[in-house]
Amino acid sequence: MTNIIANAPGLNRRQLLKLGLFGTAVLATAGGIASLSGCAAGSSAPGFQQLREDDLPMLRRVIQTVLAEALPAARRAEGVEGVLLALDNNLNRLSPSLNRQVLQLFDLLTLSVTRGPATGIWGPWENASDESVQAFLKRWENSSFALLQQGQSALTNLILLSCYSSPASWPQCGYPGPPRI
Template sequence: MTSTPISKISSGVSRRNFLRTGAIGGFLLATGSATAMLTGCAKSVPASDRLFLREQDVVVLTALIPIVLADALPTGEARAAAVTRTLAAIDGFVGNTSPAVMDQLYQLFDLLSLPPARVAAAGLWSDWPNASEKDLLAFLTRWQHSSVGLFRAGYAGLVKIITAGWYLLPESWPAIGYVAPVRVV
C-alpha cells in the first residue's frame, strides 16, 4: 500500500504550486516596493484633506467603490456624492487604525497604482479612471479566485474597507435593517 504525500492530499495544492505562489507573490511585492521607492510613490503622505488616503489611493478606490457596492449605491447624481462620502469614511477609519495596517494598505495601493505593477498584478492596461466596469469586475473576480494567496488577501482587504466605509454611513443603514440608537439629549 502506498501513501499519498501530504502535499498532494485533496486540497489541490502541491508543493510546486505552493512554492510558485510564494515566488510570484515575493516577486510582485519586491518589484512593486522597489518601483515605488524609486519613483517616490512609497511616501506615505496623505492628501492635504485626508488622514490616510493619498491621491493615487483615492483614484483606485474611486474606480472600485461603484463596482464593489454596485446596487447598494444610489443612482444618478447621488451616486457620485455617495462615493465621495464612502471615501471620507474609509479615510477616517483606516486613518485611525494601527501603523501596521496602514503600511499594508499603502503597499497594496502602491502595487495597484504603479502602471507596470498594475498590469502585472491586476491585468489592467488602462489607468483606473479609464478602466471599464467589465475590466474592473474581471480584476476583482480574478483576485477573489486566484491561486495566489497574496491576491486573495488583497481582494479581501479592498472589499472589506470599501464595504466598511459604506456601512459606516447612516444612509446605508435602512438597506440592512439597522435602526440607529435613540439619541438622548
C-alpha cells in the same frame, strides 16, 4: 505544523514555497518601484489622513463598481466621497504594519508599471469600464494565488465596511440601526 500544510487540499510544500516567493517578489517589486517613484513615501491627499492622491482614482473606480447597486444614482459621487472618507478613517485606525500592507496593495494597483500586469487594466483607472474592474476583482477572487485572493478580499471588505458602517447607508439596505436600549 508541517502535517497541516502537507494535508491541505491542493497545496503541497513546493507550491506553498512558490506562492511565498511569488508574493514576496510582487510586493518587493511594487514597494521598490513605489519608493523610487516617491509614491510610498508620499504624503496624504488634501482632506485625507492616509489616502494619497494616486490612490483616489483607483479607489473611486473600484468603489463605484463594488457598490454599484448600493449607491443611489442621484447622489453617486457624494456617496463615493463619503466612502472614501470612511475608508481613510478606517485605515487610520489600523496598526502601522497592517496600514503599510494596505498602502502597498494600493501601490501595486496604482503604479502604471504594476497595474496592467496585476489587474489587466492597462490605462488610467478613470477610463476603466465596469466590466474590466469586475473582471479584475473576479480574477483575483478566483486566483490560485492566495495572495491575490487576500488582496481582493481586503480591498472589497474595506470598501464594504466603510460604506455600511455609516448610518447614512442604512436606509438604502433596510437596516434600522443598532437596537436602542
